[in-house]
Amino acid sequence: MxxxxxxxxxxxxxxxxxxxxxxxxxxxxxxxxxxxxxxxxxxxxxxxxxxxxxxxxxxxxxxxxxxxxxxxxxxxxxxxxxxxxxxxxxxxxxxxxxxxxxxxxxxxxxxxxxxxxxxxxxxxxxxxxxxxxxxxxxxxxxxxxxxxxxxxxxxxxxxxxxxxxxxxxxxxxxxxxxxxxxxxxxxxxxxxxxxxxxxxxxxxxxxxRRTQIGTIQDNLRRAKTAYSTSDSGYWTDTLYRIAKQTSVPDHTLTIPLPPLSKDETITYHVIADTWHSGTYTSGADTLKFPSSGNWSVTLIVSQGNRILGDLSLNSANHAIEINSTLIEKTK
Known part of the structure; x- marks a missing residue:
């Protein structure tokens, strides 16, 4: 593949x-x-x-x-x-x-x-x-x-x-x-x-063209301007917290999700041991998937037809990307 x-x-x-x-x-x-x-x-x-x-x-x-x-x-x-x-x-x-x-x-x-x-x-x-x-x-x-x-x-x-x-x-x-x-x-x-x-x-x-990634805070500030919504700053910070809290204890990919406001949804696409995809509409919870190797996660937060923010995580290249902006490489 x-x-x-x-x-x-x-x-x-x-x-x-x-x-x-x-x-x-x-x-x-x-x-x-x-x-x-x-x-x-x-x-x-x-x-x-x-x-x-x-x-x-x-x-x-x-x-x-x-x-x-x-x-x-x-x-x-x-x-x-x-x-x-x-x-x-x-x-x-x-x-x-x-x-x-x-x-x-x-x-x-x-x-x-x-x-x-x-x-x-x-x-x-x-x-x-x-x-x-x-x-x-x-x-x-x-x-x-x-x-x-x-x-x-x-x-x-x-x-x-x-x-x-x-x-x-x-x-x-x-x-x-x-x-x-x-x-x-x-x-x-x-x-x-x-x-x-x-x-x-x-x-x-x-x-x-830069060979060096800017500071995390600079990158987060840039990510907050990617979507012209009043809550883009909130979702940029929230998605970054999710990224830092995502972990794989006991071969289980664990993704914490925040509470959602009215009409907000989080669509997730996960490749772990298999492909997982779905839409989340409830309060704060945790998604868990079996994972014995590399994994990748994308979350897209939307409200109706508006995209409020998105997050991509990839264990292979250790990258955290929010709103199409590279925030940091963890290794």
Whole structure:
């Protein structure tokens, strides 16, 4: 199971999904029939990335009889086709033949001019530029990577830095679909934007070029500005406390949860010995899961359609991330 491309957005893909406290597999919430070349245990089937894509027709008219080649490198032409099926104002356009490239020209997207390059594998950096452009940002590769980081769509490949993104390596079809699913759940779907002619630089770019992580307090202050809600400061501090109090006594991953106000929910996605996912709506309590090795946790706090805060913990890289901001590495 390859989770290296976008560790966090695997969980974000179902952050507002329907669930109950307990172990569930989100793919059951979708009507899609599993394609013939996708094993039942494939991570992107179990976490609902591929069922979502089929239900949303991101792959066009693909059915259970259509191999979707999840591990294959996505070409630029395939990525464009998925992108235009993703946005509501382009999904009904004629997407056959060269029409996607005519649309790309209309929206000023950064695509190859030479038709011979249309069927070449897309790199991770090119994918980042394409997605940023579709939301109205004319970024070169480094700024586009910062865009993905700031939107909570990527953790990088080896670390959450420009270098750690590995922009030059190819991106698979399922990884590109996973990015689109993360965009949908971050409310970045809907309409596509015309990319400006003038290039700009992402304001947070330099922070991902730093070799040293800032102080914990500086990082927490930055995390508190990620969501424009009056209680974002409270939830940033609360999620940090949860992170510091999460432990694994006697091979049991133990996650303390705080009391919730009216209409607040905490959606959790946990990989321990198995995948666990659900939505928590009660008072203060503790979630417990068997864990005999590395584990990962994502919590998303929401109130209706508003995200109030999110937390990612990963025992493999000892990182605490809140609101897409790296707070500290515990080792």
């Amino acid at each position: 390859n989770l290296s491309f976008n560790w966090k957005s695997i969980w974000i893909a179902t952050c507002l999904g329907i669930g109950t406290v307990g172990t569930i597999f989100p793919s059951a919430a979708f009507a899609a029939t599993r394609p013939s070349d996708v094993p039942a245990e494939h991570w992107a089937w179990k976490n609902s990335t591929l069922p979502w894509a089929l239900d949303a027709h991101i792959l066009g008219s693909a059915t259970d009889d259509t191999p979707i080649r999840p591990a294959a490198a996505v070409t630029e032409a395939e990525a464009l086709d998925m992108l235009f099926h993703f946005f509501t104002d382009t999904q009904n356009e004629d997407l056959t033949g060269e029409h996607p490239y005519e649309l790309a020209k209309r929206y000023n997207l950064p695509v190859a001019v030479d038709p011979n390059d249309h069927t070449k594998p897309l790199t991770r950096g090119q994918a980042a530029r394409l997605l940023a452009a579709a939301k109205g940002y004319n970024y070169q590769t480094d700024s586009a990577i910062a865009f993905l980081y700031e939107k909570g769509l990527s953790q990088g490949k080896t670390e959450k830095t420009i270098e750690g993104f590995d922009a030059g390596s190819v991106i698979s079809r399922v990884e590109f679909i996973q990015l689109l699913r993360g965009m949908a759940d971050r409310k970045l779907d809907g309409t596509i934007s015309i990319c400006p002619q003038t290039e700009s630089t992402h304001p947070a770019l330099d922070s991902y």
